[in-house]
Amino acid sequence: MDYVTRGFRGRRREPDESARVPPGQYLTDDFPVLSAGPTPHRPVAEWSFAVVAQDGEQLARWSWDEFRALPSETVTVDIHCVTKWSKLDTTWEGVSVDTLLSDVEAEAGYVTAFCDGGYTTNLPLEDVTGGKAWVAFGYDGEPLEPEHGGPARLLVPHLYFWKSAKWVRGLRLMDEDEPGFWEELGYHLYGDPWREQRYWGD
Amino acid sequence: MAGAAVLGRLGPLRWRLAEVVEVVPETPSAATIVLDVPDWPGHRAGQHADVRLTAEDGYQAQRSYSIASAPEDPRLALTVERLENGEVSPFLVDELRAGDRIELRGPIGGYFVWEANGGPLRLLAGGSGVVPLMAMLRHREATRSEAPATLLYSARSLGEVLYRDELERLGAAGAGLRVSYTLTRERPPGWSGYDRRIDGDMLGEVFGPVDPAATAFVCGPTSFVEAAADALVALGHDPARVKTERFGPTGG
Missing domain, CATH: 3.40.50.80 (Nucleotide-binding domain of ferredoxin-NADP reductase (FNR) module)
Incomplete structure (x- = not known):
């Protein structure tokens, strides 16, 4: 095997942890922060969350107080960042995307999450429904800090964490899968960590 | 996936077997790894690369490192800081020698980049x-x-x-x-x-x-x-x- 690096041994994981860590990832106990620009500091009084149709029509909208009055869930999930760290058993509080879409009468194959700061990311609708995604406002029992995406971020733990858009302000329904911010810049359109879909062509 | 064909124009970022030309100590805790990378597709200033190390028994570890060298440099340089209790960086900084081989793929990241005509x-x-x-x-x-x-x-x-x-x-x-x-x-x-x-x-x-x-x-x-x-x-x-x-x- 000519790709063996002389002298490298590495650090093996316990088998029960290994089964939870996707290929090419390592475990961290920290909570690293990644973002492409300055952290927006949006006061909740100026925050709202919207669901927008393909033609731009606003289908639903919640103020912060209305959003926080929706039923919420506490979930414990593993998260996987494309920069290679994974973190097990992270606990979040948020509103299921199913709840946010429950009264929306529209058809779409995809959604684009849009955010303060201009960030976007694209997801198939079926990946944010069926109990697979939340708009999270709490982390580890505390309000979500701005650097981690507060006041609220998308949480889609089964995909690489860039899909869990920070500072999220809404979902736009889409008929086609249009690449978002990182997806335009070389990152995979879908981003399944178990298939190691990090970059274009993976 | 309608956009995939267009986006795939650069093709997959494949792993390349790079050879270490030299390891230059920069400070007590950091070193620059100078690499010969066959068919390196070129990079823009500010991008990074993924490194993959494989042990004798097949165990692998990956990390991302920023590229320190200019796009104009024929050799690729990564500067790595040793992180205490790290799995990969202590090996790269302390153990790696000229002639060793590591796998590498990239370049990665298209936002944190600057071109010479990119303004102040x-x-x-x-x-x-x-x-x-x-x-x-x-x-x-x-x-x-x-x-x-x-x-x-x-x-x-x-x-x-x-x-x-x-x-x-x-x-x-x-x-x-x-x-x-x-x-x-x-x-x-x-x-x-x-x-x-x-x-x-x-x-x-x-x-x-x-x-x-x-x-x-x-x-x-x-x-x-x-x-x-x-x-x-x-x-x-x-x-x-x-x-x-x-x-x-x-x-x-």
Whole structure:
């Protein structure tokens, strides 16, 4: 095997942890922060969350107080960042995307999450429904800090964490899968960590 | 996936077996790994690469490292800081030798990049976060770019400053690059630079009035990046022209 690096041994994981860590990832106990620009500091009084149709029509909208009055869930999930760290058993509080879409009468194959700061990311609708995604406002029992995406971020733990858009302000329904911010810049359109879909062509 | 065919125009980023040409100690805790990478597709200043190491028994580990070399350099250089208890970085800094081989793929990242015609540069480095910014300064020099550039480099001590001699040379009079340091923990006798963590006053002094044509690149540990980016925005910089990258202990 000519790709063996002389002298490298590495650090093996316990088998029960290994089964939870996707290929090419390592475990961290920290909570690293990644973002492409300055952290927006949006006061909740100026925050709202919207669901927008393909033609731009606003289908639903919640103020912060209305959003926080929706039923919420506490979930414990593993998260996987494309920069290679994974973190097990992270606990979040948020509103299921199913709840946010429950009264929306529209058809779409995809959604684009849009955010303060201009960030976007694209997801198939079926990946944010069926109990697979939340708009999270709490982390580890505390309000979500701005650097981690507060006041609220998308949480889609089964995909690489860039899909869990920070500072999220809404979902736009889409008929086609249009690449978002990182997806335009070389990152995979879908981003399944178990298939190691990090970059274009993976 | 309708967009995939268009997006796939560059093809997959395949793993390449790179050979170590030399390992250059930079500071007691960091080294530059100079690599020959067959068929390297080229990169832009500010991008990074993924490294994959394989042990005899097939165990593998991957990490991402910023590229320090200019796109014009025929060899690829990664500067790696040893993280205590890290799995990969202590091996790269302390064990790797010329002639060893590691797998590498890239370049990765299309946002935190600067082209020589990309306008004035405002660079803010925290510790090893200087690495991708150095690629920009090397690119600027290699292309004889006349874009004005200012680097504010925050380090704990002078001994931890990377590329000090080269920065001094690049910052020599007439080159259009100004370099300012702040040493946050330990200063040599007679130190005349800054001696505190970065703040708005310091950024105002170093960078002067907001230049709408300039792009700011901020790279370092999270606390540094958050403070620097917040201060730039407070000084009136357009948030869309403040680009951030993290470089710091994430278990590597």
